[in-house]
Structure formats: structure tokens, C-alpha cells
Amino acid sequence: MAVPILQINCITKFFGGLKVLEDVSFDLMPGQRFGLIGPNGAGKTTVFNLLSGVYSVDSGSVILANQDITNLPIRKRIGLGLSRSFQNIRxxxxxxxxxxxxxxxxxxxxxxxxxxxxxxxxxxxxxxxxxxxxxxxxxxxxxxxxxxxxxxxxxxxxxxxxxxxxxxPSVLMLDEPAAGLNPQETIELAGFLRGISDSNVTLLLVEHDMNFIHAICEKVVVLNFGLKIFEGTPKEVNRNKAVLEAYLGTSAMESSGVT
Amino acid sequence: MMGGYVEGIIAILCINLIFAYGIYLTAASGQLNLGGAGFQAIGAYVAGVCSNYFELPIVFSVLGGILGAGLIGFLISFPVLRTRGVYMVLATFAFALVISGIILNSEFLGGATGMVVPAYAPVEVLIFSTFIIILIVFWLMASRVGLAMRAVHDDDVVSEIMGVNVKGIQVFAFTLGGALAGLSGALYAHHYSFIEAQYFNAVLSIFVLLFVLIGGTQTAWGPLFGASFFTLVPEILRLGDTEWRYVIFGILIVLMMIFRPQGVVTRTFVHRASKIFYRTAER
Amino acid sequence: MLGSIYVTVAVAFTLTIGILNFLNFTIPAIFMITGVIAWAVAAHWLPLGVDGGLAWPLAFIIGIVAAVLASLIVERFTFRYLRIRHGDATEHAIPLVSSLGFLIIFENLVLIAFGSEAQAFPEKFKSDFYIGEIIIGLPQLMSLAISLLVVAFLSWILKTTNTGRALRAIAENPDTASLLGVDVRRIVPLVFLFSGLLCGVAGVLFVVNYSDVSPYMGEEVGTKAIAAMVLGGLGSIWGAIAGGLLVGLLEALSIHFFGADTVDVAVWGTLLIVLILKPSGLFGASRIGKGKL
Structure with a gap:
């Protein structure tokens, strides 16, 4: 069994009294293509900001290639192989x-x-x-x-x-790379990202476009209100009741007859 | 040799250019230093003291001025960098006024009557120093340090994520900027042989910052244009010292900010100009 | 004591910076214009000669109107053009540089028109208001009362009226405010009108206290008012008031104990120390005057 390149252990984050992430854990294997999805405000971008050090972690730990980087200064992280993009182009x-x-x-x-x-x-x-x-x-x-x-x-x-x-980077974190692109550009991007992944770069994507996630990701974590509600393959996501509830709401599901 | 009038203009142009590059270095990394006159005063008085009291040759007294202003710049950068935006502008402004107030109240430095610095630096020394400084600044801005400075100017958070030591870059820019302003002060002291605290006032700080911001902070060409334009044009127009000269100066400032808020010389401007230059050269 | 004048000018500064995030360096010139125009009216254009009764109040009113007009001209040519385009660290310098341009224009126009000498205002106010053995002159007390009244009136407007709410909405976020139906183009000149008015009042108070005007009267008062505003914290009206009084007090104390030459060191040194210890001033909201993030 290979060693995870990035381990996220029970990270919790408060903004004032508001708990935006609670005990979120997941592991990334080297070369894996990993998707982080969830409704708006679920805490996806917060995970990125905690990993890149923009925010400090309130509890839990982040381990990159066997090194604890939880409290490492922001500027030292990129040298260890952690690189990212931004939701609003920066x-x-x-x-x-x-x-x-x-x-x-x-x-x-x-x-x-x-x-x-x-x-x-x-x-x-x-x-x-x-x-x-x-x-x-x-x-x-x-x-x-x-x-x-x-x-x-x-x-x-x-x-x-x-x-x-x-x-x-050994881990490349992209925050909604396909947002705002047309279908043609999205397909090109997916191909490009698979190429990167083939050279043994681990991908961590935040994305709303489920087709894009299906086209790329091998594994998906779903966040809702700061909690991890699902971890599995993209195919399993579509069948998971908790995920559908999170996205559509309970009442919408009842009225559309999904059980 | 040069006539006295031309020589006078060249001397003040050299001093303004070095001074402007000092303020430019901090501005290029995203900090506004409205305390330029304070650093220039430190350079001038340290050089004066080195020359008068320790009887050092000019090279060493000028070096003393550079080091003195650079050291103060280094020390003051830590508290000043805790402030941001308008607060930083005003903190540096306050710094310069404190410096001139201290000089005014110090009998050792001559107080309000000023200080005579007999050791004379001819205009050739000023021209030589200016060339060296321009070369150094252009070199710096073409290097990775310069790239990092400009990146910090645009977005300090992302720069930090990209691995830039933001605080280090800012302290470096502030220190080197202070040292250059100190050099301009030391040269001023040795060329004019007389310094007084009243000369290094708030208006001087404001003017040099205007040179830099109107010239443009995106490339090292900006201060070269800004300082030259506002030093030479009034002379060329032969407006002399009338108040109309300042009114026109003010109107120019307002117009430039309306039409070219990023400064006259922008990066795109330099790029297009160099293209035209190469095309003409190929013909 | 200059405290009350500092308070009024500091509030003028704090209004434009608190609502528009604009450090308006023309304010010292506008303050000066009030005094000089009022003097010109009283001494040249409407000489007091005959009984004088109404001439000086009229001169003051014209002076204040001139201040408000000057302030609106500044709005027209600086702030209206300078929509913020890039989110970088030196963007707030753009309106600041324009306002410095206007400071230079106004000062030198006044120099051209009236020369550089200090002029005595024809009407003397000091003697009129002295009562018995009271050491603090009435003009000073009146100044303080008037400036506090004006400021209180202003903060009442900001707190309770619709216009005030619109102004505070702009202070939070100009884009959102205009989406919510605030007519930014109509409201922004109001800020300049108010700050011009405050400068005018301060200029009049200055003339009443010193009976002296000069093209340079704005520099000293203006820079000290900036110190006062920063001490109190940008954007806070009560901070500006406290800062103005504090600067006045610092001046009086340093003159008393160390002599007139130490005033600048005392005031600016205190400011530097306060900024180092508390980078947003004594009562400042940390949001204002910063770049983003």
C-alpha cells in the first residue's frame, strides 16, 4: 500500500463563532485525481486556504509527504510541492x-x-x-x-x-478551473489535466461542473456545511442519498419522487 | 566646461533622479513613502557631520550618509510596515516631520541656522553617481528580486503563496530606498556646501513622491521620466520662479491623473516603444 | 488654543476618507481660501467704511460659499474620474495625487491674486468678547462650541436621515450601494459639500481667533488636522474630535514646557508612536484606509 502524499486529519476551522469546517479528513494518493465538491458555502475554498496557509487551522493537522505542514509559514509550502490556483483569478x-x-x-x-x-x-x-x-x-x-x-x-x-x-508541484490544487469556460475549452482543459496527472502530479480539484468531475476524477469528497458527507468514486456520488439531499434539499427530493 | 546655468540644472536633476529612485523602490513594491525629505535630510546631515567633525574624505562621508539613511530606513521599516495604505503614507509623513523637528532643535547640527559643509563635490561626481544608481536600479528591476517586488505591489497574499518572502522584500525595498534618498542628500550637502532643516520639508517629500507616481511605478523608466520632466520643463519654458509655474504644474498633475492614472510610463508603453525602436533599427 | 479648529478640519478630512476612502489633500487650501476670500471681501470689495455692521458677517458667508465651491470643483475633476480600476496596493494614491495637484493650484492662484504677505482682517474680535478677568477668551470657547455644534449636526445627519444612510452605504461598498438604488453620482458631491462647509467654518473660526490671514495659513492647520485625524483613527468622527483636542493640548503643553520649536516633534512624534503601537489610530475602524485584504 502506497503512502498518501497529502493527509488531511480532522481539520476544523472557525470564523468567529461560526464553524465552517468540522473534523474533515481525507487522504490523497500520489498521482491521484481527486475532486472536492459540495453546494455553495460548504467550505471547499476554505479547505484550499487552510492547505495553502492563508488561514490557520484551529485543530487537526495537514501532512504533506510525511512532513507536518499545519503551522508552516505560507511561503515555505510551495517549495514542498503544494501549489494552487484561485477561484477568482488572482x-x-x-x-x-x-x-x-x-x-x-x-x-x-x-x-x-x-x-x-x-x-x-x-x-x-x-x-x-x-x-x-x-x-x-x-x-x-x-x-x-x-x-x-x-x-x-x-x-x-x-x-x-x-x-x-x-x-x-507534487500536489496541484485548482479552484474551479472550468468555471466560465465554454464546452470546447472545458474538454481541452480536461485533456490537459489528465496529461499532468500522468506525469505523477496529484490533482485536487474544487469544481461545480459534475460532467467535468466525471471526466477527470477518480475519487470525490463531498462537503456540506463544513462536514464531509461522502467519499467515494464519481459514479457512487450520483446514487448517494445524502449527497442528493445536500444539493437538492429534502423537500425537492420528496416532490420529485426520489427515495 | 559647462556654463554655470546648465551645470546648476544638471546638478539638481542628478539629485532629484537619485532621490526619485529611492522613493520609487518602495513604491514599486507597493508602499508609499511620503517621508522622502526625512531620509534625504539624514543623508545630508550624516555626510555633513562625517566631513566636518571627523574630517573624512568625501567618498567616506557620502558612504556614511548612505549607510546612515539606510540603517534608519531599515529600523523604521518594521513599525511602518505594520501600517497599510493611507496610514502608511501618513506614518512616513510623520517620520519626516519628526526628523526635521529633531534637526531644528539640535544645536550640534546647527539648528535653524543650518550647517556649512566646506568639502565640495563637483557636478561630475553627481553625474557619475546618478549613472551608477540608474544602472543598479534597472538591473535590480530586471532580476527576480525586482519581479518579486512588482508582484508584491500587485498582490501580496498571492506573492506569499508563490514563495516570496513579502516582508523581506518590503524591508529590503524600504532600506535600499532610504539609502538612495540618503545618497541624494549627501551629494546635495557636498555640492551646495550648505544644508538647513527647512529645506527638507513636507513639500519636498510631496514633490518627489509626485515625480515617481506621475512617471509611473511599473517600470524603472517611470522616475527617470517623472524627475526629468518636472525638473527640466519649467527651466525650458523659462517660467522662472513665478507662481504660474506651479499652477501649470498642478494642472498637469490633475490632467495626468485623469488620463494616465497608472503613470505616464507604463509597462505596455515601454513594450510598444521598444517594438518601434527595434523596427526602426532593422531598417 | 487651536484645538477647535483642528477638530473641525480633522472632521472634514475624516468625512472624505471614511465615506470615499479618499485622503483629500486640498482641504488645507480650501480652509485657507475661506479666510483669504473673507478678508478680500471685507477689506477690498465691500469696505467696512460706513458703520461696518453687516460687512463682516457677509464676508464670512461669502468665504464659506467660496470654500464649498472650491470643494465641489475638486470633486468634479478628481474623484469623479478616478474610479478604482486595479486592486493593487498603490491605487488609493491616484485621487491623493490629484488632490495634491489641486492643493498646488489653489495655493498659487491665491499667491498670484493676493501676494504672499499675511493680512490683518479689518474687524477685530478679541477685545469685543473679553469679560472681566476671565482668562480664556470667549472667541475660543465660542469656537469650540460652534465647531462641536456643526460636527454634532453632521453626525446627526449621518445617523438619522436618508441621505446619511446612503452615505454610509457608499462607505461600506460603492458598487453595492449603487445596485441598491443609491444615486452615487448625486450623493458623492454632498460629501465634498459637507467637507467644504466644515473647512469654511474652520476658516472663519481661525479669522475670529487670530484676525490674520495668509496664503500659508492652511499648511500648518491642515497638517496638524491630518495628525489629529490619524491619531483618532481614520473615518471616525468622534475620533477626529478627540484627536483634534489632543493635538491642541499637546501643542500647548510642549510650548509651555519645551518652547515653540518642539511643537512639531511632540505632535508628529506622538502620532508616529501611536501608529506603531496601534496601526489604525486610537479609535479607528481597521477597515478604512487599507488596501484590500
Whole structure:
């Protein structure tokens, strides 16, 4: 039995007196494609913010590759292989596409010489090369020097994914990557993500689009009001009564005759 | 040699450019420093004291000014960085006024009568220093440190998630910015041979921040444009010291903020300009 | 004591920053315009010569009207254009820079029109109000009373009227407010009208207390009022009042114990220390004056 790459043990989070997550636990295996779903306000994005350290965990622990990262400073986590995107696109609005992507490599520049090397001046440094390669692999076709705030939504969404990939993560967390994309773009994205997963990157997706989840995920966790109500395969989700109740409400189920 | 008039303009341009780059470094990483005059005053007075009392050669007294202002910048950055937005603007503003108040009340520094600094730095020294500083700042902004600074300017939370030591970058920018403002002050002291606390006032802090913000904080070209434009244009227009010169200055500021709120020189602007440049060069 | 004037100007500052998140640096100039225009009216355009009776109240009213007009001009050319576009850390600098531009314009226009010398207001108020052996002059007490009255009236408006509710809605979130039917374009000038009015009142109080106007009278008072507002905490009217009184007190104490040159160090040093210990001022809501998150 393989060792989980990411273990989430009984994490609980309060916002003031409000309990937004209660005793949520699940494990991610290396290379697994994992979906985190649930109705609005279920606490999905909160899980991401706890894992990336934006919020501190009130109780419980997070273990990444056998290392306890529960209280690790935010900036140290990406270097250990934990990378993420955001629900509302959070690219740096005044940086160019290429500069935004190169920000994703920041954690790999550890020595002072790498920090002060004028990479903006030389065309052929390895940082720039790798950024260009990754952009090409992702099928991004944009003017790399254009400022990101001028670009269409779908393109910016994709740049975020590319930026998250630049740190060579072992666990890639994507917050609603397919939201706002058209069906064609969604299919392309699904293919791209499966390709990433094949290179042994673990995927953790928050998503509302169930077709997308079915197309990608091997395993799904369902949250409702901060509680884990289900863990299993995407096929099992559709048959689970608790999940349907959470999404549709009890009365809606009764009136539609589902039992 | 240069005529006295041209030399005078070049001297003040050099001092303004170095000063503006000091304020630019903090602004580029998302912090507004409205206490520039305070750092410039520290640089000027430390250099003055080093030169007058310890009789150090100019190189070392200027170095003293840089280190003194940089050290104060480093120390003050920790409390100042706890504040944000308008509070930070006003905290730095208060800092500069405290500095000038302390100088005014210090007999050792000459108080309200000022301090004479006999050791003279010719304009060539100023030009040389300005070149070096511009080169250093451009280099820095092209490096990963500069990229991180601009990222922190745009979004500090995401920068932290990307692995940037946000606090470290901000302290670095504040310290280096203070040191550059200190250098401009030290050069001022040695070139004009006389310094007084009244010169390093709130208006000076405001003007240098305006140079930077109107020039644009996205690229290192911004302060070069801002400081040059607002130093040279009044001279070219031969408006002299009349109040109309300031009225026009004010109107320009208001218009620029309406039409180019991100500063005159933006990243896109530089990109398009360089494209045109290369196209012309290829022909 | 300048305390009451600081209070009034500090409230003018705190209104625009509390409701619009806009540090309006033109306020010192608007304060100065009131005094200078009132002087110009009383001394040049409507000389007191004949019996004087109504001339100075009229001059004050014209001065205040000029202040309100100046404030509305600032709104027209700064805030109306400067919708916030990017959510980055220096975005709040944009209206601030414009207002600095207007500060420079106003000050120098006044310099061109009236010269740089301090002018004596033709009517002297001090002697008229002295009663027996009371050491604190009546003008000071009246100033305090008037400024507190104006401020109390203003906070009453903010608390109870529909307009006040609309203003507070804008303070929370301009976009949501306009979705909920608040006419932001109509309401925002009101903020500038109120702050202009406060500056006008403060300018009049200054003339009554000192009988002296100059193009530079706004700088000293304006910067001290900013200190007062920050001490109290941005956006809090009662904080601005407390801050204004505190700055007045600090000034009086430092002059008394250490001499006039130490005033700046005392006031700004205190401010720096307060900001270091409590980054949002003594009574400030932490939301205001920050970038996002």
C-alpha cells in the first residue's frame, strides 16, 4: 500500500463563532485525481486556504509527504510541492503573461546569485526557457508580453494553471478551473489535466461542473456545511442519498419522487 | 566646461533622479513613502557631520550618509510596515516631520541656522553617481528580486503563496530606498556646501513622491521620466520662479491623473516603444 | 488654543476618507481660501467704511460659499474620474495625487491674486468678547462650541436621515450601494459639500481667533488636522474630535514646557508612536484606509 502524499486529519476551522469546517479528513494518493465538491458555502475554498496557509487551522493537522505542514509559514509550502490556483483569478494585473508565469518559479531560486541575475535582460536563461516550454505545452497562444489584465477570462484562467505548474508541484490544487469556460475549452482543459496527472502530479480539484468531475476524477469528497458527507468514486456520488439531499434539499427530493 | 546655468540644472536633476529612485523602490513594491525629505535630510546631515567633525574624505562621508539613511530606513521599516495604505503614507509623513523637528532643535547640527559643509563635490561626481544608481536600479528591476517586488505591489497574499518572502522584500525595498534618498542628500550637502532643516520639508517629500507616481511605478523608466520632466520643463519654458509655474504644474498633475492614472510610463508603453525602436533599427 | 479648529478640519478630512476612502489633500487650501476670500471681501470689495455692521458677517458667508465651491470643483475633476480600476496596493494614491495637484493650484492662484504677505482682517474680535478677568477668551470657547455644534449636526445627519444612510452605504461598498438604488453620482458631491462647509467654518473660526490671514495659513492647520485625524483613527468622527483636542493640548503643553520649536516633534512624534503601537489610530475602524485584504 502506497503512502498518501497529502493527509488531511480532522481539520476544523472557525470564523468567529461560526464553524465552517468540522473534523474533515481525507487522504490523497500520489498521482491521484481527486475532486472536492459540495453546494455553495460548504467550505471547499476554505479547505484550499487552510492547505495553502492563508488561514490557520484551529485543530487537526495537514501532512504533506510525511512532513507536518499545519503551522508552516505560507511561503515555505510551495517549495514542498503544494501549489494552487484561485477561484477568482488572482494574477498580478500589471505583470506580463511571461512574468506572471515566471513568478511560479520563484520558490526554486534559492541562491542569492539566482535572485539578482537580470533574467529580464537575457533571452536564453533557463528560467525563461522552461516558462516558454510550459506555456507551449499548455497550448497557450497569446502575446507573452501583453499585460494580463487585458486578456480574456478563459486565457487568464489557463495562465493561472500554468503558473501553478511552474513550481513543479507534487500536489496541484485548482479552484474551479472550468468555471466560465465554454464546452470546447472545458474538454481541452480536461485533456490537459489528465496529461499532468500522468506525469505523477496529484490533482485536487474544487469544481461545480459534475460532467467535468466525471471526466477527470477518480475519487470525490463531498462537503456540506463544513462536514464531509461522502467519499467515494464519481459514479457512487450520483446514487448517494445524502449527497442528493445536500444539493437538492429534502423537500425537492420528496416532490420529485426520489427515495 | 559647462556654463554655470546648465551645470546648476544638471546638478539638481542628478539629485532629484537619485532621490526619485529611492522613493520609487518602495513604491514599486507597493508602499508609499511620503517621508522622502526625512531620509534625504539624514543623508545630508550624516555626510555633513562625517566631513566636518571627523574630517573624512568625501567618498567616506557620502558612504556614511548612505549607510546612515539606510540603517534608519531599515529600523523604521518594521513599525511602518505594520501600517497599510493611507496610514502608511501618513506614518512616513510623520517620520519626516519628526526628523526635521529633531534637526531644528539640535544645536550640534546647527539648528535653524543650518550647517556649512566646506568639502565640495563637483557636478561630475553627481553625474557619475546618478549613472551608477540608474544602472543598479534597472538591473535590480530586471532580476527576480525586482519581479518579486512588482508582484508584491500587485498582490501580496498571492506573492506569499508563490514563495516570496513579502516582508523581506518590503524591508529590503524600504532600506535600499532610504539609502538612495540618503545618497541624494549627501551629494546635495557636498555640492551646495550648505544644508538647513527647512529645506527638507513636507513639500519636498510631496514633490518627489509626485515625480515617481506621475512617471509611473511599473517600470524603472517611470522616475527617470517623472524627475526629468518636472525638473527640466519649467527651466525650458523659462517660467522662472513665478507662481504660474506651479499652477501649470498642478494642472498637469490633475490632467495626468485623469488620463494616465497608472503613470505616464507604463509597462505596455515601454513594450510598444521598444517594438518601434527595434523596427526602426532593422531598417 | 487651536484645538477647535483642528477638530473641525480633522472632521472634514475624516468625512472624505471614511465615506470615499479618499485622503483629500486640498482641504488645507480650501480652509485657507475661506479666510483669504473673507478678508478680500471685507477689506477690498465691500469696505467696512460706513458703520461696518453687516460687512463682516457677509464676508464670512461669502468665504464659506467660496470654500464649498472650491470643494465641489475638486470633486468634479478628481474623484469623479478616478474610479478604482486595479486592486493593487498603490491605487488609493491616484485621487491623493490629484488632490495634491489641486492643493498646488489653489495655493498659487491665491499667491498670484493676493501676494504672499499675511493680512490683518479689518474687524477685530478679541477685545469685543473679553469679560472681566476671565482668562480664556470667549472667541475660543465660542469656537469650540460652534465647531462641536456643526460636527454634532453632521453626525446627526449621518445617523438619522436618508441621505446619511446612503452615505454610509457608499462607505461600506460603492458598487453595492449603487445596485441598491443609491444615486452615487448625486450623493458623492454632498460629501465634498459637507467637507467644504466644515473647512469654511474652520476658516472663519481661525479669522475670529487670530484676525490674520495668509496664503500659508492652511499648511500648518491642515497638517496638524491630518495628525489629529490619524491619531483618532481614520473615518471616525468622534475620533477626529478627540484627536483634534489632543493635538491642541499637546501643542500647548510642549510650548509651555519645551518652547515653540518642539511643537512639531511632540505632535508628529506622538502620532508616529501611536501608529506603531496601534496601526489604525486610537479609535479607528481597521477597515478604512487599507488596501484590500
Amino acid at each position: 494574477l498580478m494585473p500589471h505583470l506580463s503573461v511571461l512574468e506572471n508565469v515566471m513568478m511560479g518559479q520563484h520558490c526554486q531560486a534559492n541562491r542569492i546569485t539566482e535572485m539578482i541575475k537580470p533574467i529580464g535582460w537575457t533571452k536564453n536563461n533557463r528560467w525563461r526557457q522552461r516558462a516558454l516550454e510550459t506555456i507551449k505545452d499548455a497550448g497557450l497562444e497569446v502575446d507573452l508580453n501583453s499585460t494580463v489584465s487585458e486578456l480574456p477570462y478563459g486565457v487568464r484562467k489557463k495562465i493561472e494553471v500554468v503558473r501553478a505548474l511552474m513550481s513543479k
